[in-house]
Amino acid sequence: MSDSMIRLDHVTKLYGNVIGVNDLVTELPTDSYGLIGPNGSGKTTLINLLIGHFRPTIGTVEVFGKAPTKNRSLLRHVGLCPASDVLYPNVSAAEWVRFQVRLHGFSRTESKRLALEALEMVGMTKSMNRPMGTYSLGMRQRTKLAQAIAHRPQLLILDEPYNGLDPIGRSEMTTILKQWRAEGRGLLFASHVLHEIEAVTNSFLLIHGGRLLASGNLNEIECILAGTSQQIRIAGPNVEKLLHRLAGVPWIESLSLTQNPRELKLAVRDSAELYRQLPGWVIADNLEVETIRSSDGELDALFDSLLRHHRGEAG
Numbered sequence: 032m033s034d035s036m037i038r039l040d041h042v043t044k045l046y047g048n049v050i051g052v053n054d055l056v057t058e059l060p061t062d063s064y065g066l067i068g069p070n071g072s073g074k075t076t077l078i079n080l081l082i083g084h085f086r087p088t089i090g091t092v093e094v095f096g097k098a099p100t101k102n103r104s105l106l107r108h109v110g111l112c113p114a115s116d117v118l119y120p121n122v123s124a125a126e127w128v129r130f131q132v133r134l135h136g137f138s139r140t141e142s143k144r145l146a147l148e149a150l151e152m153v154g155m156t157k158s159m160n161r162p163m164g165t166y167s168l169g170m171r172q173r174t175k176l177a178q179a180i181a182h183r184p185q186l187l188i189l190d191e192p193y194n195g196l197d198p199i200g201r202s203e204m205t206t207i208l209k210q211w212r213a214e215g216r217g218l219l220f221a222s223h224v225l226h227e228i229e230a231v232t233n234s235f236l237l238i239h240g241g242r243l244l245a246s247g248n249l250n251e252i253e254c255i256l257a258g259t260s261q262q263i264r265i266a267g268p269n270v271e272k273l274l275h276r277l278a279g280v281p282w283i284e285s286l287s288l289t290q291n292p293r294e295l296k297l298a299v300r301d302s303a304e305l306y307r308q309l310p311g312w313v314i315a316d317n318l319e320v321e322t323i324r325s326s327d328g329e330l331d332a333l334f335d336s337l338l339r340h341h342r343g344e345a346g
Contacts, residue, residue, distance in 0.1 A: 034060060034061075035058050035059070035060060035093065035095070035096060036059050036060055036061040036062070036094070036095060036185075036186060036217045037057070037058070037059040037081065037093070037094055037186075037219070038057075038058045038059075038091075038092075038093040038096075039055040039056055039057050039058075039090070039091075039092060039093075040056065040090050040091045040092075040093075041054055041055070041056055041089065041090040041091075042054070042055040042056075042080065042087045042089070042090035042091070042092055043055075043087065043088050043089040043090055044076055044080060044085055044087055044088050045088040050241050051073055051076035051085075051241055052073040052076050052077055052080070052238075052241040052242075053073075053240070053241040053242050054089075054090075054242070055077070055090070055242075055243050056243070057236065057243060057246055061185070061186075061215070061216070061217045062217065062218075062232075062234060063208075063211075063212040063217070063218035063220070063231060063232040063234060064218065064219050064220070064232060064234045064235065064236055065220050065221075065222065065228030065229075065231070065232055065234065065235045065236070066078075066219055066220065066221040066222075066235075066236045066238065067221075067222055067223065067225060067228055067235055067236070067237055067238070068223060068237060068238040068239050069223050069239065070223055072223075072238045072239050072240065072241070073238050073239075073240070073241040073242075074190065074221040074223075074238060075114065075190060075221070076241070077238070078111070078113075078188055078190055078219075078221060080092050080099070081094055081099060081109075081188065081219070082099055082106065082109060082111055082188065083098075083099030083100045083102075083103065083105070083106070086100050094108075094109065094186065095108060095185070095186070106135070107135050107136065107182065107184070108184050108185045108186060109184050109185070109186045109187075109188065110178075110179035110180050110181075110182065110184035110186070110187045110188065111179055111188050111189075111190075112175045112176045112178075112179040112187070112188070112189040112190065112192050113175065113190050114190040114191040114194065114221075116171060117175070118163045118166075118171050118174060118175070119163060120162060120163055120164025121162050121163075121164060122162065122163055123159060123160045123161060123162060123163065124150060124155055124158065124159040124160075124161075124163055124166075124174045124177065125146060125147070125150065125159040125160055127163065127174070127178065128146040128149060128150060128159075128174065128177050128178045128181050129142045129143050129146040130142075131146075131178040131181065131182075132145050132146055132178075132181045132182050135182045137182065145181045145182060145183070146177070146181050147159075148181070149177040149178070149180050149181035150174075150177045152177070152180070152207060153173040153174070153176050153177045153180075153203075153207065154173060154203060155170065155173050155174055155177060158170060167195070168194070168195030169195045169196045169197060169200045171195070172192065172193075172194060172195045172196055172200075173200070176189070176192060176204070176207070180211070184216070185216055185217055186216070186217035186218070186219065187211060187216065187217065187218050187219070188219045188221075189208075189218075189219070189220050189221065190221045191221060191222055191223070192204060192208075192220070192222075193222070193224070193227050201227075205230045205231060208220065208231045209231060212231065212232065218231070218232070220232065233248045234246075234247070234248050235247065235248070261298070261299050261300075261302050262296070262297070262298060262299075263296075263297045263298075263299050263302065263305065263323065263324070264294055264295070264296050264297070264322070264323070264324045265294065265295045265297070265320060265322075265323050266292055266293065266294040266295075266320070266321050266322045266323075266324075267293065267318060267319045267320040267321045267322075268293055268319050268321075269293075269317075269318060269319055270288070270293055270294065270295045270318065270320065271288055271293070271295070272316045272317075272318055273295055273312060273316070273318065274286070274288065274295075276308075276312050276316075277297070282299060282300045282301035282304055282305075283297060283298070283299060283300075284298040284299070284300060285297070285298040286298070309323075
């Protein structure tokens with residue numbers, strides 16, 4: 032099997048005149064990755080390309096060195112937990128998962144054993160013989176995960192796996208995915224919620240508008256964004272006193288003042304320098320600062336910064 036888990040070579044997928052993904056280029060060794068982007072960014076299109084449901088309009092897709100559309104046996108090595116609900120209401124989880132494993136070529140006896148092990152792993156043993164039409168959304172999500180992992184794939188692909196899970200279910204899901212990662216298997220975890228992925232892996236692929244904006248860990252992405260402005264808001268009854276301090280400062284790209292609430296909005300290229308000088312200004316000018324809010328860690332702000340970086344608007 033190839034050392035490369037996923038390879039995308041200038042991959043574009045068109046739906047008529049609509050672009051699903053646009054010129055994706057990356058190569059990923061076997062590891063765990065978060066595929067993160069807002070709804071409609073191209074995450075599900077990319078997943079469908081990886082499992083061979085879609086054929087790229089331009090470029091080539093390889094999973095473990097093979098094209099998914101030409102090598103259907105490749106699916107034996109891939110497990111998919113889709114975002115859509117694909118369960119059958121009159122069939123039990125035990126029957127459904129066992130049937131899914133059989134489709135990968137396992138014997139009846141082996142399929143039953145693997146299905147039971149997977150359902151136990153996701154906490155569905157007590158309910159596995161009930162019709163799936165009686166399940167809650169969280170139980171259906173667990174059952175989908177069970178069928179994705181039951182045949183012991185080398186790559187597990189999950190599309191919004193936390194949908195419908197309560198806090199306990201989310202914690203249990205995170206534990207399962209961490210264990211999967213610890214076993215050295217591949218994981219591609221699609222979500223639009225950054226902290227969900229951060230709990231499992233610190234390696235990211237950031238996709239927006241069908242384009243891959245950045246890839247790497249958080250430190251590497253921060254390096255990409257070095258020199259890109261952050262949005263910072265400082266609120267308080269007399270924050271206008273800061274205007275004379277900030278006017279003409281080279282690392283301030285823009286500043287504006289709102290009246291109600293009284294808030295100073297800044298676009299700052301060097302936030303560290305702002306935070307270094309701000310305490311002195313507060314004391315010297317007798318400022319009353321109630322809140323300071325930064326865009327750090329906010330997904331929308333991160334994508335906005337990356338988009339401006341790609342358009343050449345940073346720095």
